Amino acid sequence: MPVGISAKSGRKKLYFAIIYIMFVIGIAVLFNKYVGDKTQKQLLGTLDDIAKQSVVTIQDNVNNKLEELSYLAEQLSSQEGYDYTKSANDTKKFVKVLGLKRIGVALSDGIIYMNDGKVFDINSREYFHHSMKGEKHVSGILKDLQDEEEILVYSVPIYDKNNEVIGVLAASDNTKNFLQGFKVSISNSYGYSYVIDSKGDILSSSLYEKIDKTNLFEFLEEWQENKNAIQEFSRLLKNEKKGSIYVKAEESQYAMVSPLGINDWSLVTFIPENILNERVIPIQNVMKIIGASIALGAIILFILIVRIQRKYENYLKEIAYIDPFTGLHNKVYFQENFLSTLKDMQGKKAALVIYNIRRFKMVNEIYGEIAGDHLIKEIARILKEELILEKEMLMYGYADEFVTLYFYDKKEELEKRIQNILQKTGVIEYRDNRITLHMAVGIYEICNLQYSFEKVYNYANIAKKKSKSVLNEPFVYYSEELKEKEVKQNKLNDGIKEGIKKKEFKAWFQPKFDPHTRELVGAEALARWYKEDGKILSPFYFVEFCEKVGLIQNIDLLIIEDVCKQFQKWREQGLPCFPISVNLSRAYLNSVDSIYHLKEILDQYGIESEYIQLEITESAIVDSEKELGNIIDTMHKLGFTVLLDDFGVGYSSLISINNLNFDILKIDKSFVDAIGTEKGDYIVKYTIDLGKKLGMDITVEGVETQEEYDFLKEQECDMIQGYYFCKPMTSEDFTEMLKKVKR
Numbered sequence: 001m002p003v004g005i006s007a008k009s010g011r012k013k014l015y016f017a018i019i020y021i022m023f024v025i026g027i028a029v030l031f032n033k034y035v036g037d038k039t040q041k042q043l044l045g046t047l048d049d050i051a052k053q054s055v056v057t058i059q060d061n062v063n064n065k066l067e068e069l070s071y072l073a074e075q076l077s078s079q080e081g082y083d084y085t086k087s088a089n090d091t092k093k094f095v096k097v098l099g100l101k102r103i104g105v106a107l108s109d110g111i112i113y114m115n116d117g118k119v120f121d122i123n124s125r126e127y128f129h130h131s132m133k134g135e136k137h138v139s140g141i142l143k144d145l146q147d148e149e150e151i152l153v154y155s156v157p158i159y160d161k162n163n164e165v166i167g168v169l170a171a172s173d174n175t176k177n178f179l180q181g182f183k184v185s186i187s188n189s190y191g192y193s194y195v196i197d198s199k200g201d202i203l204s205s206s207l208y209e210k211i212d213k214t215n216l217f218e219f220l221e222e223w224q225e226n227k228n229a230i231q232e233f234s235r236l237l238k239n240e241k242k243g244s245i246y247v248k249a250e251e252s253q254y255a256m257v258s259p260l261g262i263n264d265w266s267l268v269t270f271i272p273e274n275i276l277n278e279r280v281i282p283i284q285n286v287m288k289i290i291g292a293s294i295a296l297g298a299i300i301l302f303i304l305i306v307r308i309q310r311k312y313e314n315y316l317k318e319i320a321y322i323d324p325f326t327g328l329h330n331k332v333y334f335q336e337n338f339l340s341t342l343k344d345m346q347g348k349k350a351a352l353v354i355y356n357i358r359r360f361k362m363v364n365e366i367y368g369e370i371a372g373d374h375l376i377k378e379i380a381r382i383l384k385e386e387l388i389l390e391k392e393m394l395m396y397g398y399a400d401e402f403v404t405l406y407f408y409d410k411k412e413e414l415e416k417r418i419q420n421i422l423q424k425t426g427v428i429e430y431r432d433n434r435i436t437l438h439m440a441v442g443i444y445e446i447c448n449l450q451y452s453f454e455k456v457y458n459y460a461n462i463a464k465k466k467s468k469s470v471l472n473e474p475f476v477y478y479s480e481e482l483k484e485k486e487v488k489q490n491k492l493n494d495g496i497k498e499g500i501k502k503k504e505f506k507a508w509f510q511p512k513f514d515p516h517t518r519e520l521v522g523a524e525a526l527a528r529w530y531k532e533d534g535k536i537l538s539p540f541y542f543v544e545f546c547e548k549v550g551l552i553q554n555i556d557l558l559i560i561e562d563v564c565k566q567f568q569k570w571r572e573q574g575l576p577c578f579p580i581s582v583n584l585s586r587a588y589l590n591s592v593d594s595i596y597h598l599k600e601i602l603d604q605y606g607i608e609s610e611y612i613q614l615e616i617t618e619s620a621i622v623d624s625e626k627e628l629g630n631i632i633d634t635m636h637k638l639g640f641t642v643l644l645d646d647f648g649v650g651y652s653s654l655i656s657i658n659n660l661n662f663d664i665l666k667i668d669k670s671f672v673d674a675i676g677t678e679k680g681d682y683i684v685k686y687t688i689d690l691g692k693k694l695g696m697d698i699t700v701e702g703v704e705t706q707e708e709y710d711f712l713k714e715q716e717c718d719m720i721q722g723y724y725f726c727k728p729m730t731s732e733d734f735t736e737m738l739k740k741v742k743r
Helices: 003-077 088-098 126-132 175-180 216-220 224-239 274-291 295-321 331-344 360-367 369-385 411-424 453-469 480-501 543-549 552-572 592-605 625-637 654-659 678-693 706-714 731-739
Strands: 102-107 111-114 119-121 150-159 165-174 192-196 243-247 253-259 266-272 349-357 393-396 401-408 427-430 433-436 439-445 505-513 520-530 580-583 612-617 641-647 664-667 697-700
Touching: 003 088, 003 102, 003 150, 003 165, 003 192, 003 253, 003 266, 088 102, 088 111, 088 592, 126 150, 126 165, 150 175, 165 175, 216 224, 224 243, 224 253, 224 266, 295 331, 331 393, 331 401, 331 453, 349 369, 349 411, 349 453, 360 369, 360 433, 369 393, 369 401, 369 411, 369 427, 369 433, 401 411, 411 439, 439 453, 453 480, 480 543, 480 552, 505 552, 505 731, 520 552, 520 731, 543 552, 552 580, 552 592, 552 612, 552 731, 580 641, 592 612, 592 625, 612 625, 625 641, 664 678, 678 697, 678 706
Parallel strands: 520 580, 580 612, 612 641, 641 664, 664 697
Antiparallel strands: 102 111, 102 165, 111 119, 150 165, 192 266, 243 253, 253 266, 349 401, 349 439, 393 401, 427 433, 505 520
8 A cells, every 4th residue: 555545544544433422522511511510500400499498487487576576565555554674573473485685665855665674765877767667577687775785676667546655565686596596517618608688797607617708799799700790789779679699709609699678688599619619620521531432421410411421410409398307308398399299199199287286385495405406317217117118208397297299099008097197296205204295187178280389288178187186086188178177267366366456355244243232333344346337246156266365365455454354433423342253264274464454454443352252163173273373363462352163163162162262162154054953052052051161152143032042042052143033134234234223
């Protein structure tokens, strides 16, 4: 072969080899760029998801605090003639409950009265002026007037009955406590989040070890390459816009700016660029090897790139979808995968099941939070082990709640699984303790595969709420009836709150008579709800519900206040005044302070304690006899007469009744209804005789017939009330009765 031909052929092969190598390198470079861009996009997307979660957490925390303070402000303002300068007794108990540092009430002159008794002038504080304008406000970082610690302050307006702002309820929180929960660690602790205002100031630099300045702009100015980045930061922060920025520092980083919607604050989340490079470098090394290989090497490289990309995507998804505490999926995962999972399992029935630990707070109080954390993780493990099908989903919700998506063929199969789980979680061992747990379980059988996760969850949650109120059923299914009841209860709750605010709850009076003279000797005050539509509702429609939702004490206050107002009117008219007994809910029996507050209301209207008698139901004795004894002693000390109401309905012992020193024993109507029978007559006679021997006067309620009256008169009871004499009446009708009393 001629040398020229051989040389030409060699040059062709060389050219082909060069072209081939360039092609392979080009492919490698393109793939490298593709992987880098894809990784960067995925990382920034994950960074955005994490930032969203932090923003929602911060906003929820702030809004919850402001709502709780607004509710407290409503409670204070609802008390007629309330002395805000003496609010410490009312506010100090909320400090621990709300997890705050201090709470105080500031009047319009800027003087604030703190829960610890300290008094300060806050006229110079911006939050005071914001809330005096009717705004709910969160301050920037301030120095505590008492101990110079860094704090931020929540403040809400206090309105009078004319809806005019008369003061401010303010609560302080340590800045460190507020911000510590939002320093989010990302990608093996290489990334961090900061709360920054529009000027670039970091709200608490002591929390962040990555930036040694108190201002973000000052920190970035140390690198000339950040000039454009600083301008972009300034634009986003001032305009409260969202965006990502590439910055230079000790290491190059990506930053995600997310407005918080609170003051001019934004959440800025950083993640180093080298996280990307750590993923790309192995690929580049592979590219160098492939550059000297054949086309098969390029295919192998492509496969490797795809596998690495998928692995990295899975890694990033794990950050966004997994709850770090339990290792279970979170709500974001459920929201994104719920409908597609239902579609994949169309051949099976599906149900969303919510498990909620009953009285979990009590477990934490008895055994400690570490034990509580152990229980949560142990339940998470049990629930995870009980997942049968690959597509079934399990989520850790909030605090003591777990959410599962089950698939099954028959309803009995579903119920058997749930029963098995309840058995396994019934007793959990922690160190030397066997902790007994009870679950509330709500079930929604998914009938429409187009329903969103939020809708399905709300239905299951309605069933869970019902389960929490029913102790003898292991679980509760959702039904339209439950939904309607939930809507009605929400409507009733809103109506009662509005009624309390407008003071629609008034006192009716059930007169009491001397059985021998048939003369009026007193009355019992009964609550009635005067609705705007003209209807008047008896306690049957609202008392039990108010006890469940914690509104009953507000109604008690309105009734007592209304009774005091009526006393004032009777005295002004020169009418005789008789003792009026009022029922006290259990909410009043938890604190001696509440009894002192009742005395303050009487003093405000100039009513002596001897005219207001306090009725305590027999069932209250079972809760805590010792504490109740202290409260009754306080009632006596303040001059109140104390009645034991509904005797015969509860389960108290005679020893307890004797030890608690009641003044009057009130025999329940259920005893009266038995009069006329041999055993009934004996029980009533014995009860009256026993009460008198224990030093108590006897009142009998629910007397309706002549036979009952004659029998009770013969037994020497002291007072009678019931339809035999008259039904409960309005304050106007009772006033007319007082006018007819012989004096």
